[in-house]
Amino acid sequence: MMGSIIEQASSYAAEIDQVILVVAVLGGFWLLLTEGVLFYFLFRYRRKRSPRAKYMSGESHGEKAWIHWPHNLVIVCDMVIIAFAMSAWYNIKQDLPPADATIRIVGQQWAWRFTHPGSAGELGSSEDVEIVDELHLQVNKTYHFKLESSDVLHSFSVPVFRLKQDAIPGRIITGWFKPTKEGAFDIQCAEICGIGHGAMVAKLIVQNEDDYAQWIAAERLRTKG
Amino acid sequence: MGTVHHSPASQSRLASIWHRYLFSTDHKVIGMQYLFTGMAMAIIGGFFAYVFRMQLAFPGKEVLGYGLVNANNYNMLITNHGAIMIFWVAMPVLIAAFGNYLIPLMAGCDDMVFPRINRLSYQIFLLSVLVLIASFFVAGGGFGGAWTSYPPLSANPAYNLTPNGASLWLLAVALEFVAFLLGGINFITTLMNSRAPGMRMYDIPIVLWMIVIASVLFMGSVGPLIAGAVMLLFDQTLAIGFFDPSKGGDPVLWQHLFWFFGHPEVYVVLLPAMGITAEIITVFSRKKLFAYKTVLFTTIAVGVLSFFVWAHHQFISGIDPRMANIFTITTVIISVPITEMMFVYIATLYGGSIQFTTPMLFALAFLAEFLIGGVTGIFLGASSADIYFHDTYFVLAHFHYTFVPIAIIAVFAGLYYWFPKMFGRMMNDKLGHVHFWGTIIPFNCIFIPLFYLGAAGDHRRIYNYENFPDLMRGHMQDLRIVATISLLVMLAFQGVFLYNFFSSMFRGKKAGKNPWQANTLEWVAESPPPHGNFPTLPVVYRPPYEYSVPGRSSDFWPQNEKA
Numbered sequence: 048m049m050g051s052i053i054e055q056a057s058s059y060a061a062e063i064d065q066v067i068l069v070v071a072v073l074g075g076f077w078l079l080l081t082e083g084v085l086f087y088f089l090f091r092y093r094r095k096r097s098p099r100a101k102y103m104s105g106e107s108h109g110e111k112a113w114i115h116w117p118h119n120l121v122i123v124c125d126m127v128i129i130a131f132a133m134s135a136w137y138n139i140k141q142d143l144p145p146a147d148a149t150i151r152i153v154g155q156q157w158a159w160r161f162t163h164p165g166s167a168g169e170l171g172s173s174e175d176v177e178i179v180d181e182l183h184l185q186v187n188k189t190y191h192f193k194l195e196s197s198d199v200l201h202s203f204s205v206p207v208f209r210l211k212q213d214a215i216p217g218r219i220i221t222g223w224f225k226p227t228k229e230g231a232f233d234i235q236c237a238e239i240c241g242i243g244h245g246a247m248v249a250k251l252i253v254q255n256e257d258d259y260a261q262w263i264a265a266e267r268l269r270t271k272g
Numbered sequence: 273m274g275t276v277h278h279s280p281a282s283q284s285r286l287a288s289i290w291h292r293y294l295f296s297t298d299h300k301v302i303g304m305q306y307l308f309t310g311m312a313m314a315i316i317g318g319f320f321a322y323v324f325r326m327q328l329a330f331p332g333k334e335v336l337g338y339g340l341v342n343a344n345n346y347n348m349l350i351t352n353h354g355a356i357m358i359f360w361v362a363m364p365v366l367i368a369a370f371g372n373y374l375i376p377l378m379a380g381c382d383d384m385v386f387p388r389i390n391r392l393s394y395q396i397f398l399l400s401v402l403v404l405i406a407s408f409f410v411a412g413g414g415f416g417g418a419w420t421s422y423p424p425l426s427a428n429p430a431y432n433l434t435p436n437g438a439s440l441w442l443l444a445v446a447l448e449f450v451a452f453l454l455g456g457i458n459f460i461t462t463l464m465n466s467r468a469p470g471m472r473m474y475d476i477p478i479v480l481w482m483i484v485i486a487s488v489l490f491m492g493s494v495g496p497l498i499a500g501a502v503m504l505l506f507d508q509t510l511a512i513g514f515f516d517p518s519k520g521g522d523p524v525l526w527q528h529l530f531w532f533f534g535h536p537e538v539y540v541v542l543l544p545a546m547g548i549t550a551e552i553i554t555v556f557s558r559k560k561l562f563a564y565k566t567v568l569f570t571t572i573a574v575g576v577l578s579f580f581v582w583a584h585h586q587f588i589s590g591i592d593p594r595m596a597n598i599f600t601i602t603t604v605i606i607s608v609p610i611t612e613m614m615f616v617y618i619a620t621l622y623g624g625s626i627q628f629t630t631p632m633l634f635a636l637a638f639l640a641e642f643l644i645g646g647v648t649g650i651f652l653g654a655s656s657a658d659i660y661f662h663d664t665y666f667v668l669a670h671f672h673y674t675f676v677p678i679a680i681i682a683v684f685a686g687l688y689y690w691f692p693k694m695f696g697r698m699m700n701d702k703l704g705h706v707h708f709w710g711t712i713i714p715f716n717c718i719f720i721p722l723f724y725l726g727a728a729g730d731h732r733r734i735y736n737y738e739n740f741p742d743l744m745r746g747h748m749q750d751l752r753i754v755a756t757i758s759l760l761v762m763l764a765f766q767g768v769f770l771y772n773f774f775s776s777m778f779r780g781k782k783a784g785k786n787p788w789q790a791n792t793l794e795w796v797a798e799s800p801p802p803h804g805n806f807p808t809l810p811v812v813y814r815p816p817y818e819y820s821v822p823g824r825s826s827d828f829w830p831q832n833e834k835a
Contacts, residue, residue: 049660067660082640101559101820102560103559105560125604198431199425204663232742237663238663242347248740
C-alpha cells in the first residue's frame with residue numbers, strides 16, 4: 048500500500064510499511080463496520096419508519112453482550128497490532144546490526160553537515176570528508192549514524208528510508224540504516240527549528256561502489272586542494 | 273449562594289450593563305462571556321488558518337487581507353493557530369462555557385458554589401487573551417516555535433529571534449491555565465455538593481459527569497506544565513538553563529512535562545464533547561442512554577489511562593527506545609474504552625425514533641467523524657509506524673479529525689441544542705441544515721487530501737514545499753490547493769451560522785421552556801433562565817434518560833416530575 052505512494056529505499060522500509068498495512072486492515076475493518084452499523088441504524092430507525100422508540104436500559108447481560116463481544120475482539124486486534132509494532136520497532140530502533148561504515152550527521156540552523164568516513168569505514172581518520180547538505184551513500188551497505196545538533200532540536204528524516212530521528216544538542220544519538228536503492232532523494236528536517244526550517248533540505252545520493260569511490264576520491268582531492 | 277447585584281436606581285444604564293455583563297457572578301453570564309470570547313478567538317484562529325493555507329497553495333503570492341507571508345510570519349501563524357484553537361477556543365467553549373452554563377442548571381441549583389472565584393476565573397482568562405494578542409504586535413513579532421514550544425528553540429531568543437513574543441506567549445498560556453484551574457474547582461465542588469434533592473450519583477446527566485471528570489483530569493495534569501512553563505520563562509528571561517544542555521539542563525525534560533499535560537488535555541476536551549453528544553442523541557432518538565454505568569466507568573477508565581500515554585508523542589525524540597514499547601501498549605489499549613463508548617452511543621440509536629434536527633445532525637457527525645480520527649490514531653500509537661508518520665501531515669490530519677469534531681462539530685451541536693434555553697428563541701432549522709452540510713463536506717475535503725500528503729512525505733510547519741523536489745511530484749501541489757479551497761468554502765459557510773445565531777437571538781420563534789421535550793432539569797427553568805435559575809428549586813425523582821417508557825402516553829418523563 049505505502050510502497051505505491053512513496054518509494055521503499057532502505058532495508059526496513061518494507062517492514063514499517065507492513066505494520067502500516069496491518070493497522071490499515073484491522074483499523075479499516077472496524078471503521079467500516081462501525082460506520083456501517085451507525086448509518087444503517089440512522090436509516091432503519093428514522094422517525095418515519097420507527098415512530099415510537101424501544102425502551103431498554105442496556106444494563107442486562109443479554110443487551111450488554113452486543114457491546115462486550117466487539118469489545119473483546121477489539122482487544123484481540125490491539126494485541127496483533129502491538130506485536131507487529133513492537134517487533135519492527137525492536138529491529139529498527141533497539142537492535143544495532145554491525146556496520147560497514149559510520150557517518151556523522153550534524154543538524155544546525157538551518158543546514159545538515161555530513162561527515163563521510165575514510166576507506167576503513169570509520170570516522171576520525173584524515174580521510175574524513177565533511178560537506179554540507181549532501182550525503183553520499185553506497186547501496187546495500189549497512190551504516191551507523193552518529194546524530195548531533197549544534198543548536199536547537201532538529202529531526203533527521205529520510206521519507207524513502209522510513210527513517211526519522213530527532214537530533215538533540217548535547218547528545219550523540221546512534222542509529223542505523225541500509226540503503227537498497229540507487230538514486231537521489233530528499234533529506235528533510237522534521238522538527239521545527241526556527242525561521243529557516245521550511246528551507247532546511249539536503250540531498251541524499253545513493254550510489255554503487257564504483258560511483259561512490261570515484262566521487263569520494265574527487266571530493267578528497269577538492270577538499271585537500 | 274449566588275450574590276445578586278442590586279443596582280441602585282440612580283446608576284446609569286451603562287454602569288448597570290457594565291455590572292451585569294462584565295462583573296457578574298451569575299454562572300450563565302460567565303458562561304456566555306466564555307462563549308463569546310471563545311467565538312471571537314475562533315475567528316482569529318480561522319483567519320490564521322486561511323492565511324497560511326493560502327501561502328501553501330499559492331506560495332509567494334500576496335494573501336488578501338494579510339499581504340505576503342514570509343517564513344517568520346508563517347511560523348507565527350501556525351503556532352498561534354494551534355495555541356488559539358486549543359487553549360482559547362476548545363477549552364473556554366467546551367469546558368468553561370458549557371460547564372458554567374449547564375452545571376448549575378442541570379444539577380438543579382441556583383449558581384456555582386464559589387461565584388466570585390468563577391468571576392475571577394473569567395477575568396484572568398480575559399487577561400490571558402489580551403496578553404496573547406499583545407504578543408503578536410511586540411518588537412520582533414509573535415512567537416513562532418510551534419504550539420508545543422520545544423526548547424532550546426523556544427528558550428533562547430538567539431534561536432527563535434522573538435525575544436518578546438515568546439515570553440508573552442508563554443505568560444498568556446500560563447494565565448489561561450490558572451483561569452481553568454479556578455473554574456475546575458468550582459465545577460467539581462458544585463456538582464458534588466449542590467445537586468437537587470433526590471439526584472443520586474447515577475441520576476446525574478452524563479454531560480455533567482464528563483465535564484467534571486475532564487476538570488479532574490485537567491487539575492491532575494496541569495501542575496507539571498505550569499511548573500515547566502515557569503522554568504521555561506526563567507530560561508527565556510534569565511538564561512537559567514533548565515532545558516539547556518550546556519548548563520546541565522535537558523531539552524527533552526520539557527517534552528515530558530508538556531505531554532504529561534498535553535495528552536490528558538485531549539481527553540479534557542473530548543469528554544465534554546462526548547457528553548454533549550450523549551444528551552442530544554438520547555433526546556432526538558427518544559431513547560434511554562444504553563448502559564449508563566458502562567459509559568460512566570469507561571469515562572473514568574479513559575481518564576486514568578490518559579495519564580500513561582504521553583510519551584507516544586516522543587517515540588523518536590531521543591528517549592530510550594525501550595520506553596516506546598510500554599507507551600505503544602498503553603496507547604493502543606486506550607482505544608478499548610473509547611471504542612466501547614462509541615459502541616454504546618451507536619447502541620443507543622438502535623430501536624430509536626430518530627429525528628434529524630440540526631443539533632442531532634451535528635451530534636451524529638461528531639460520532640462519524642471522530643471515529644476516523646480515532647482509527648487513524650492507531651497508526652501513530654504503533655511505535656514503528658510512527659517512525660514514518662511522526663511530524664507529517666498524516667499526524668496533522670489525524671488530530672484535526674479529532675479536534676474539529678470536538679471543538680467545532682460538537683460545539684455546534686451543543687449551541688443549536690441549548691440556544692433556545694440560552695436566548696429563549698429557536699434557531700432556524702433550514703439555515704442550520706445548510707450550515708451543517710456546508711461545514712461537514714468541506715471539512716472532509718480539507719483533511720482527506722492531507723492524510724494522503726502526509727503518507728506521501730509532507731512534513732509539518734513548512735512554509736513552501738517548492739523547496740523540496742520530492743514533495744512536488746505528481747499531484748501533490750494540486751491536493752494542497754484542494755485542501756485550501758475546501759477551507760475557504762468551510763469558512764464561508766460559517767457566515768450562515770453567524771447570521772442564524774445573531775438574527776435568531778432577536779427574531780427567532782419563541783422557544784418556551786422545553787422545546788425539545790427533554791428530561792433534564794435545565795428545561796424546567798424559564799428560557800432564558802433568570803438570575804437564580806428556578807422559582808423553586810426542583811426535586812429529582814428519576815434518572816435523566818427515561819424516554820419512551822412503556823405504558824406512558826408521553827414519550828418523555830422529566831426528572832422532576834413526581835409520577
